[in-house]
Amino acid sequence: MAVTDPDAARRRRGIALVAAHTLWFWLLVPPAAAIAGGRVRPAAPAAVGLVAFALLYLALVAVPVASLPVPPTVRRLGLALFALLGAGLAGAYAGGPGGWLILLMYVAAAGAVTVARPARGAAWVGGAVAAVPVIGAARGAPVADTAQTALITMLAGAMTLAFARMAQLVDELRRTQRELARSAVRQERLRFARDLHDLLGHTLSLVVVKAEVARRLARTDPDRAATEAADIERIGRTALAEVREAVTGYRDHSFGRELANARVALADAGIAVTVRRSGDPLGVAADDVFGWVLREAVTNVLRHSRASRCEIALHTGRDGSVLTVRDDGVGGRPGFGNGLRGLAERLGRARGTLDVGPAPGGGLLLTARIDRRPAAAVPA
Structure with missing residues (x-):
């Protein structure tokens, strides 16, 4: 499958637009016809100047439209040279046939495309429009022709300014879309990493605890050891299913399910468990979030606390829901690693x-609060 380069595609569109700008050159037919008919003297400088003017115009338009890598200083110098050449040709030949004042329209359009800031672009166009009657009066051009050329120059400059501004806005929109897409990918990666940590951290801790129990009972109580090994197999299969669910983004991660798992894991580790629940049923959002909180809290108790007792308390009322997990272990104030940061x-x-910190009387106390209870609820 071919991959499209956005810059290359934009450059191709720009080249097509530059080619379309050659249609504007029909306005240069009268000066060219005057040169070819021998009505302009001297003819050679006028012809060379007109060709150079047309080529320089295309080059100036191509730089911003086709996104050519030209330094800003070179662009500014090119625009200044183009303006001097256009004003010089108009000033030299405006008194004769051919309508040379129309060259100032190209000066206005080139500046509107090249100058990045809209205010400066508008000032450039205004200067080009003002130069038309000044040069026309100095060279004795007909007033009607001068007025008509000034109007055309103003309209062309204004239209080019609007086109350039629209192109800038489209480019900004495309850059914003690309940045939003990159941000969405980064957020999804963070979500997936957080889910895997929360899922596998708890599950692997539970597997380790049960494996230790099975090892201790292997000689004294083979039947019990076999039961523990079967539990390890069941936990492994559950973990595999949860990882698959996390990959697809759909999983049932209720608080009730995690509470049942926590009872088993803590009991197998020899930690006495006390559970207290009061108040209303948990809302849907709190049910899911508190499921993750309980999983991580129990994982930390199993890994680090060296506790003999653990108390899990949940209260849900009008002001919200509060979940606390307290143990009588080594206590302290743990750092916010990946698990707690994810919670x-x-x-x-x-x-x-x-909030995580030392519990009164020793041990560790984890408190999670959700102040506003969601409208929907699930059974306790």
Whole structure:
């Protein structure tokens, strides 16, 4: 499958637009016809100047339209040379046949495309329009022709300014779209990494605990060891299913399910579990978020606390929901690693807060709050 380069595609469109600008050269037919008919003297400088003027116009238009890599200083010098050449040819031949004042229209259009800032572009166009009657009066050009050329120059400059501004806005929109797409990819990567950490961290800790139990019972109680090994197999299959669900972005991660898993994991590790629930049923958002919070909290208790007791308390009322997990282990104030940072981000999206610190009397206390209860609810 071919991959399209946005810059290359834009450059091709720009080249097509530059080619379309050659249609504007029909306005240069009268001066060219006057040179060819021998009505302009001297003819050679006029012909060379007119050809150079047309080529320089195409080059100036091609730089911004086709996104050519030309330094700004070179662009400014080219525009200044183009303006001097156009004003010089108009000033030299405007008194004769051919309508040479029309060259100032090209000067206005080139400046409108080349000058990046809209205010400066408008000033450039205004200067080109003002130069038409000045040069026309100095060279004795007919007033009607001068007025008509000034009007054409103003309209062409204004139209080119509008086109250039629209092109800038389209480019900004495309850049914004690309940045939003990159941001969405980054956010999805962070979500997937956070989900895998929360899923596998708890599951692997539970597997380690059960494997230790099975190893201790292998000689004294083979039947119990076989049961623990079967649980390890079941946990592994569940973890595999959860990883697959996380990949697709759909998973049932209820608080009730995690509470049942927490009871089993803590009991297998020899930690006495106390569960207290009060108040109303959890809302849908709180049910999902508190499921993740409980999973990570129990994982930390299993890994780091060396506790003998763990208390899990949940209260839901009109002001919101509060989940606390307290153990009697080594305590301290843990640093916010990937797990706790991920929980804080989840709670933040649900308009909740997370607090982790030493518990009164020893151990660690984790408190998660969601102040506003969602309207929808699930059974407790």
